[in-house]
Amino acid sequence: MTINGALDEAAGMEDRGARAALFHALAEPTRLALLEHLANGEHRVRDLVDHMHLAQSTVSKHLACLRDCGLVTLRTEGRASWFSLADPVRLAALLEDADALLSASGVLLSLRDHRDHDDLVAETL
CATH class of the missing domain: 1.10.10.10 (Winged helix-like DNA-binding domain superfamily/Winged helix DNA-binding domain)
Known part of the structure; x- marks a missing residue:
């Protein structure tokens, strides 16, 4: 390198x-x-x-x-x-993009489910 x-x-x-x-x-x-x-x-x-x-x-x-x-x-x-x-304009755009990305994924996310999944993965390691 x-x-x-x-x-x-x-x-x-x-x-x-x-x-x-x-x-x-x-x-x-x-x-x-x-x-x-x-x-x-x-x-x-x-x-x-x-x-x-x-x-x-x-x-x-x-x-x-x-x-x-x-x-x-x-x-x-x-x-x-x-x-x-x-920078309120850029932050609003970022959050709107996050909403669009979540919507386009078709996956319904919840913070609780996400944390439960992380706990399950940690238990298997």
């Missing part, structure tokens, strides 16, 4: 790692719900806590993940932290 080939392969691994991190962020239902709520506009953490009926620490943890992936931005105003979608 040439040096350029090794560099290209390393860059490909980084791209896959970044994509995996993005899809990991989108793989959690609570984070998806936060993104859907932020599609309505900028919100304070307190607003999101009240809307989601979750602990502030839980909301903050999920927002940190979304922020690390570049999906949300943070603006501070005094002691308040305001979150908004970083």
Whole structure:
């Protein structure tokens, strides 16, 4: 393998790692719900806590993940932290594409069934 080939392969691994991190962020239902709520506009953490009926620490943890992936931005105003979608148009398009892909597959998925399948596979290993 040439040096350029090794560099290209390393860059490909980084791209896959970044994509995996993005899809990991989108793989959690609570984070998806936060993104859907932020599609309505900028919100304070307190607003999101009240809307989601979750602990502030839980909301903050999920927002940190979304922020690390570049999906949300943070603006501070005094002691308040305001979150908004970083790129609402592209995120909406991505979610619409996901819905279209799921629809085209003809497979009805549920998170519970998916997790049950993973548990069964793990038990057989």
